[in-house]
Amino acid sequence: MNADSLPPIASPPSVAKPRRTILTLLATNIEIRMVFVIVLVMLVLSLASPYFFTVKNLLNVLDQSVIVGMVSLGETLVILIGGIDLSVGSLVGVTGIVLGLAMRHFGLAESFVLCLGAGALAGLTNGLIITYGRIAPFVVTLGMMSIGASLAYVLSGANSISDLPPGLGALSADTIIGIPLDFWCLLAVYAVCYWFLTSTKGGRTLYALGSNPEAARVAGLRVAAWSVIAYVVSGVMSSVAAIFLASRILSIDPIGGQGLELDAIAAVVIGGASLFGGRGSIIGTLLGVFVMVFIRNGLNLLNVSPYWQGTAIGSIIIVAVLAERLLSGARRRA
Amino acid sequence: MSSLELRDIWKAFGATQALAGAAIEVRPGEVHALVGANGAGKSTLSRIISGQVRPDRGSITLDGSPVRFSSSRDAILHGICMVTQETSLAPDLSVLENIMLPHLALPGRLRWRVLRAQGQALIAELGREAGLDLDTLVGDLSIGQRQLVEILKALALDSRFIIFDEPTAPLSPHEGERLFAIMRRLVARGRGLIFVSHRLEEIFTITDRVTVLREGRLVEGNLPIGSLSQGALVRLMVGRELQDIYGRRTARPPVPDSHPVVLRVRNLASPPMVRDVSFEVRAGEVLGLAGLVGAGRSETIETIFGLRRATSGTVELNGQPFTARTSREAIRAGIGLIPEDRRGQAIVPDFSVRENLLLAHLGARGGVGLGYASRTGAIRDLLAVLDLPERRLLDANMLTFSGGMQQKVILARGLLLSPRLLLLDEPTRGVDIATRSSIYALLRRVAGEGMACVVVSSDFEEIIGISDRITVLSDGVSVTTLPSQLVDVEKLAMFAAPRTSAEKTHTVLADLVARQGGMAYWIVVDGGRVFCFDRVGTDASADPGFAAGGFPLLAETVIAPALANPSAGFVPCTNGTRWTLLVPIFGQRGHSFGTVGLTLAGPPAGIDAAALSASIAGILSDPIDHALTETGQFA
Numbered sequence: 001m002n003a004d005s006l007p008p009i010a011s012p013p014s015v016a017k018p019r020r021t022i023l024t025l026l027a028t029n030i031e032i033r034m035v036f037v038i039v040l041v042m043l044v045l046s047l048a049s050p051y052f053f054t055v056k057n058l059l060n061v062l063d064q065s066v067i068v069g070m071v072s073l074g075e076t077l078v079i080l081i082g083g084i085d086l087s088v089g090s091l092v093g094v095t096g097i098v099l100g101l102a103m104r105h106f107g108l109a110e111s112f113v114l115c116l117g118a119g120a121l122a123g124l125t126n127g128l129i130i131t132y133g134r135i136a137p138f139v140v141t142l143g144m145m146s147i148g149a150s151l152a153y154v155l156s157g158a159n160s161i162s163d164l165p166p167g168l169g170a171l172s173a174d175t176i177i178g179i180p181l182d183f184w185c186l187l188a189v190y191a192v193c194y195w196f197l198t199s200t201k202g203g204r205t206l207y208a209l210g211s212n213p214e215a216a217r218v219a220g221l222r223v224a225a226w227s228v229i230a231y232v233v234s235g236v237m238s239s240v241a242a243i244f245l246a247s248r249i250l251s252i253d254p255i256g257g258q259g260l261e262l263d264a265i266a267a268v269v270i271g272g273a274s275l276f277g278g279r280g281s282i283i284g285t286l287l288g289v290f291v292m293v294f295i296r297n298g299l300n301l302l303n304v305s306p307y308w309q310g311t312a313i314g315s316i317i318i319v320a321v322l323a324e325r326l327l328s329g330a331r332r333r334a
Numbered sequence: 335m336s337s338l339e340l341r342d343i344w345k346a347f348g349a350t351q352a353l354a355g356a357a358i359e360v361r362p363g364e365v366h367a368l369v370g371a372n373g374a375g376k377s378t379l380s381r382i383i384s385g386q387v388r389p390d391r392g393s394i395t396l397d398g399s400p401v402r403f404s405s406s407r408d409a410i411l412h413g414i415c416m417v418t419q420e421t422s423l424a425p426d427l428s429v430l431e432n433i434m435l436p437h438l439a440l441p442g443r444l445r446w447r448v449l450r451a452q453g454q455a456l457i458a459e460l461g462r463e464a465g466l467d468l469d470t471l472v473g474d475l476s477i478g479q480r481q482l483v484e485i486l487k488a489l490a491l492d493s494r495f496i497i498f499d500e501p502t503a504p505l506s507p508h509e510g511e512r513l514f515a516i517m518r519r520l521v522a523r524g525r526g527l528i529f530v531s532h533r534l535e536e537i538f539t540i541t542d543r544v545t546v547l548r549e550g551r552l553v554e555g556n557l558p559i560g561s562l563s564q565g566a567l568v569r570l571m572v573g574r575e576l577q578d579i580y581g582r583r584t585a586r587p588p589v590p591d592s593h594p595v596v597l598r599v600r601n602l603a604s605p606p607m608v609r610d611v612s613f614e615v616r617a618g619e620v621l622g623l624a625g626l627v628g629a630g631r632s633e634t635i636e637t638i639f640g641l642r643r644a645t646s647g648t649v650e651l652n653g654q655p656f657t658a659r660t661s662r663e664a665i666r667a668g669i670g671l672i673p674e675d676r677r678g679q680a681i682v683p684d685f686s687v688r689e690n691l692l693l694a695h696l697g698a699r700g701g702v703g704l705g706y707a708s709r710t711g712a713i714r715d716l717l718a719v720l721d722l723p724e725r726r727l728l729d730a731n732m733l734t735f736s737g738g739m740q741q742k743v744i745l746a747r748g749l750l751l752s753p754r755l756l757l758l759d760e761p762t763r764g765v766d767i768a769t770r771s772s773i774y775a776l777l778r779r780v781a782g783e784g785m786a787c788v789v790v791s792s793d794f795e796e797i798i799g800i801s802d803r804i805t806v807l808s809d810g811v812s813v814t815t816l817p818s819q820l821v822d823v824e825k826l827a828m829f830a831a832p833r834t835s836a837e838k839t840h841t842v843l844a845d846l847v848a849r850q851g852g853m854a855y856w857i858v859v860d861g862g863r864v865f866c867f868d869r870v871g872t873d874a875s876a877d878p879g880f881a882a883g884g885f886p887l888l889a890e891t892v893i894a895p896a897l898a899n900p901s902a903g904f905v906p907c908t909n910g911t912r913w914t915l916l917v918p919i920f921g922q923r924g925h926s927f928g929t930v931g932l933t934l935a936g937p938p939a940g941i942d943a944a945a946l947s948a949s950i951a952g953i954l955s956d957p958i959d960h961a962l963t964e965t966g967q968f969a
Contacts, residue, residue, distance in 0.1 A: 200702050208693065211684040218641065218671065218679050219747070220697025259368035278684035 023292040030272040030324065034287040037320075041294050049301040057189065057297070062183045063172060063248055065293045067092075068263050069186045069286065071239035074123075074234030075264040076285045078196075081230050082210040082277025083137035087126065088264055090148030091238035092245065092257025095119045097152050099242055100161030108167055123235020127228035145261070147286045152254035162251040171247035177280055182244050189240075193282045202226055210277025266317045267292050272324065291320070336397050337361045338414065338495050343392035345550075347376055350548040351735060352378040352552040353389070360495060361528045365517060366581040367537045367559070368530045370547035371571050371634050371766030373736035376530050379547065380497050384416035385409030413494040417484045417501060425473030429453075433486045442546070452682055456486050459523075460516050465801060466893050478509035484566035485516065486516070497528040498762070502536060505627075514540050523807065532764065546570040570582040572768045588817065589591065589802050594652070596755050596786035599638065602647035607633035609810035611647070615755070615786040620777060622818065623790045624802030625830050630810035631790040632674050635757040636646050639671045639711060640664040643767075652754070670748035672741075673683065680744045681732050687743055689714075694747050704849070709750060715748045719779075721772060738769030749780065756780065759790045774800055794823040813867075814883030823867075825858055828867050828928065829883070843870040843930070849867040849942060852876035852934035857918075859929065862888050867928070876912060893931060903943030904934070915935050917950045930954055 045052040071088045078085045098118045126144050130137045170311035174181040197203035205226045208216040217223045238257070246252045271288030273280025295316055299309045338360045345353040353375045360366045370376050381387040381393075385403030394401050396412055403409040406416075423432050433456065434449045460482065466475075472483060472820025481501060488496045498517070502510040515539060517527055529541055537544065538559060544567065546553040553570050553894050593616040602611045607630040615621045623631045636642045638649055649656050651667055658664035661671070673679035682690055691713060692706055699705055717724045720742045732740060739760065748756055758777075762770045777800060781787050791797045797804060798818050805815040806829040813829050843854040853871030856877060857864050864887075866880040879891030888894050892907035896914035899905050904913040913934045919927045930950055 199704060201696055201699060201703070201704060204689070204696060204704065207684065208682045210697075211677075211682045214679050215682050215693070216697075218639075218661055218673050219693040220660065220665040220694070222662065278682075 002038065005326050012129065014276050031281065031283050031287060033324075034271070034284065038287060038290050038294065041291070045294065045298045045301065049298070051301055052298070057301070059180065060068045061293055066172075066180075066182045066186045066244050067241050067248075068260065068267060068292060069238050069289045070189070070244065071260050072260050072264040072285050072289050073189060073282065074237030075261075076193075076268050076271075076273065076280060076282055077206060077230040078137070078234050078271050079265070079275060080210045080277060080280050081227055081269050082213075082275075083130065083227075083230065083274070084141065085126065085231065085234045086138065086141040086146055086261050086264070087164070088238045088241075089124050089146035089233060089257040089262075090152065091119055091144045091235060092242045092260055093254050094148040094152040094155065095122075095239040096242035096246055096252045096256050097161065097254055099156060099239075099246055100164065103165055103168070104163070112243060116236055119239030119242075120232050121234040121235070122238075123232040124228065126235065127231030130231065131224050131227045139313060149255070149258075152322035154253045156252075159255060160251050160253045164246065164250055164252070168247050169250055171244060182251075183208070183245065185244070188284055189237075190286050194240060197282055198324045206230060206276055210279075212278070212319040217331060263292055263328070266313075267315070270317065270324075340379070340383065341393050341395075343379065343382060344390045345375075345382065346390060347378075348385065350551055353382075355552060356550060356736075357552045357555060358383075358393075360523045360528055360637060362494060362526045363521055364520055364542040365527045365529050365540050367544040368528055368547070369537060369543035369544060369567065369571055370553075371738070371768055373549070373738070374547040374571070374764070375550040376509060377499065378550075380416060380499050380528065380530055380826060383409070383495075384414060384497055386416075392742055392779055407439065408485075410491055410493070412838070413492060414490060414497075415488045415493040415495075416497040417481065417498060417733045418487060418499055423472045423480055423483060423487075423567050425952070426471065428469050428471055429466055429475075429483055429486075432483050433468075433490050436491055452490060453486070453910065459489070460486065460519065469643065475605075477511075478505050478512070481505070482516070484794040487521075489520075493525070495526045495528065499530045500532065502531065502533065527874070534567060537567070538564065548573055561684060569765055572766070579698040589616050591616075593619065593784075594615045595650075596652060597638070597788070598648075598650040598653075599634075600648045600650075602634065602644055602649065603810075604633060604642045604644050607810055608637055608642075608644075610670050611805075611807065611810070611812045612622060613805040613812055613815055615788055617754070617784045617786050618781050618789045619802045620781050620789060620800055622797035622804040623788060623807060624794060624797045624804050624806035624826050627792060628809075629805050629830065629922050632759050633810075635671065635759060635788060635790060638664070638797045639669060639757060641671075662697055665751065665753075667692055668751075668754040670694070670753035670756045672744055672748050672756070672758040672761050674763070676737070676740055676744060676764070680747075683731075683733055683738060685732065686729050687732055687735075690732050690748065691728075691743055691747050694751055698751055712750055714744070716749060717966040720746055720776065722746075736766070737764045738766045741765050741769065741773070745776065755786045755787065755788070757788045758792075759806065760792065761789065762791070762793075762796065764953045778894065779809065798823065798826065814885070816865075816885055819862060820885060821859070822860075825860065825865050828865070831867070839954060841869055842950075843868060846932055846950070847871040850932060850938075850946075852949070853878055854930065854932045855880070855882075857928055859888060864888055864891050864893065873935055876933045878912070878931065878933040896931070901947075902948075904938045904941070906937070911935070915943055915947065917947045917954075919951060941952055 051057050073094065074252065075085055075088060087333055095115050095118045099111055099115035102114040106114070122144060126141055128137055129140050170181070172180050172182045176184055197206070205216065205221045205223070208219070208221055209223050209226060213223055242262070245256055267288035268274065268280065268285050269288070271280065271284030271286070273284065295313060296309070299312055304312060341357045343353050343356045344795050356375055356379050358366070358368060358379065368379065378387060382389050385406040385408045388404065394403070401412060401557050403412065404457065406900070411417065424435065427435070430450060430453045433453055437444065437449065450468065457466055457468070466479060467484060472480060475483065486498070501513060504512060520527060531537055541559050544557045544559055544562065545555045546557070546567070548571065596617050597615050598614040603609055606629075609630070611630070611634050613621060623634065625631050633642060637644050638658070640661045640663055641741075644657070651669070656667060658667065658669070664671070683695060685693070692709060695709055696704065714724060716726065721743055732743065732934050745761070761773055765773065777787060777789070789797065789800060798821060799961050803815055803820045804818050804821065804826065806826060808830050810877070839856060843856065846854040847870050850871055853867040853869060853876045856867045857880070858867070863885050866882055867884045869880070869882045878893055880886050892912045893914045893916065895907055896905035896916045900916065900918070904915045906913050913936065914931055916929050916931045917931050
């Protein structure tokens, strides 16, 4: 803000100055704070476990970030408009089953389309009921979560599908300059989403809608349409996650996405978004995803009992958001 | 000494120095006005007094001993409490439970029987006019009643000092009057009241002493209100003289008929608030929509703007039939709206000022991208016109600015798209007087450039000051359209009187016609014109020369001779065909409420004019008084 004020020409170069700039940077920008935290976490983990900084483990981390990352992207859009989507995890399960069943009869491309269509349909249902039926998103998506989980069992007969075409594995097996294809895909959709949120009418409409829906409506923004679209994208991103999940483990489980909604919401919130809507960034979410994945990975490497991992992750989420609140000076809406 | 005193109070929020040496001293048994332009620090000081905000520096003394409040609960325990603009009541609890809510925080067992008796006593103390029942759910009450519950809550705590922060803003004039009566009673019982308001008339009506803040500093403390004129007070508030804030309309020629009609509304209805509204606005004209709260003014312009559905009636824009189903369609058709509720309908709090300014641009735009860059030049010009500092403003958060600044930005949002028709709903609500005057100047300027403007305002003086013509709404019906130089506040109030409360008057007029024939009417004669508020009767041969909502020259009517001969009974008109009896009506407190007249198609046969006059005056002085007290303009 003070960039235009005159630089102090005569002031002697002080030793403390560079340290102050880092601190100011940390104080002003949540994304930079998070990079700092991630680096710190990586440092601690590489000291604590010799396996952490191995190529194999890091590739594993990248792989894991793809699934959570895809779901979190859709969740970001929904949370930005002040909504919430609890159905994403179970939609990963049911759309995965749709994919598996479709591949028994059709080629890869057709099966992908069917899978994405199923996710879009579920998201559209969520969006229409929430937007036009004016029912709380929590309730509607909770219902959809139950429906999705149930349909996944019905369609699969409660069995995993493992007779998958070999071509499917290429998505996560192939690499470009040493990095798996699926991770490149993740970066690509995040890049598109970044452009969408910062430089398009639709993106800004989502922010305005989350911040003050009535003002957005009065100003002539297409509030209802974009609200529905946010939920559709969230449903589609569940399908995308289902495809990559199937490609990675070459088997589809009806409960494959169980609990993903919590990881996704946690990643979005750790990334600085407000559950009241109107605040958050896609870069923050991506970094939030990395935080989540690194911590899970670290707990595994440190041989923390799976029973205790939930407690650890839960505590870390709460502490992270609390710390963020304190650091940003609690400038929440009045 | 028994008093509440704050001295040399400093408070900063981030980079903003809200208070820099503010002070106030309140005694029991007085109403103390805390005034200042927007951003003067009135709200911050109120919140410090009531313990919601802690000062950075300064002293608070209560009855001579220093105190520190660390929370509003702390202040409450010291007998200080605040009646807020946004009511802090629990809508799902009863009136009694709300009043006694703070008792839940006290130790010991709750004894509802005792509390109920206390509640009854409090209601009795405040007067029962408000019709409050202890067992009603607060959610079912009107805004005025809720405010009363807040006051009761303050009294239940035995508060000695009560802060009223803009208490009349959400109230109808009648409710405002009732509040003042209650405030007077509280003062008589030895409470000290702090009254924060923008409305000068109210300050002069209710307060004893005034403390003026400007930019967080104390300008003058403890001035007796009697020692001040309105002009002097404004000077203290803004630090300079404001010459004629409406940009005097005497120099303004009427808008010629050659200007094209931009908006024509015919019999528009959008139930329940809008029932039958007709008016038109020409290019370059400012049309005021006057009326009481609940008359359907905001709803009318929201219907035109596509925020509500019209069920019948037509709207023509530039001569073409026009129906907006969404605000987007309205904006694209060249209509701008400055909505009534700035915080609720206009500001996007998480957006920078720049994006807030560009919001309507975004709404109107087709395509995928933002196109912000295309507006950079226009924004710079607008900010210059609005006297807003571009550099400091654009990347900052909206909420860090005063109400006046925010309103200017919202105005700029509407003007950015160069609409042909601008609809403004209460454009100066909660805006300081300096900004008000620049908003008026801007309105005149854009009208001068050919924009058509429709302004809704509850402030009758404002609407007379800024409009070329005024359409008066009452209970969802447009009753008349008048040139603004013909009317004053009292006549507007008579036209605006709610039809429901004018019903008894109407019934009496109808009864008169049923018994005597001819036409009966209620009028005011002023400045050589007859203003007709109501007329009953179908006998065209007894037409007095005006209809309800009309305002013809006296000479064009048949009642001039009757007016010239008061107490002469029925008087024939100049050509002797129509005979007229006029009866002046006075309210209980001696205010003139105009004249009721009866015109017959021939000489009266067997009517005792004197007895009839007396009975009309007797019956009517009451209901008209009642109807007009509702409007609050005759208090």
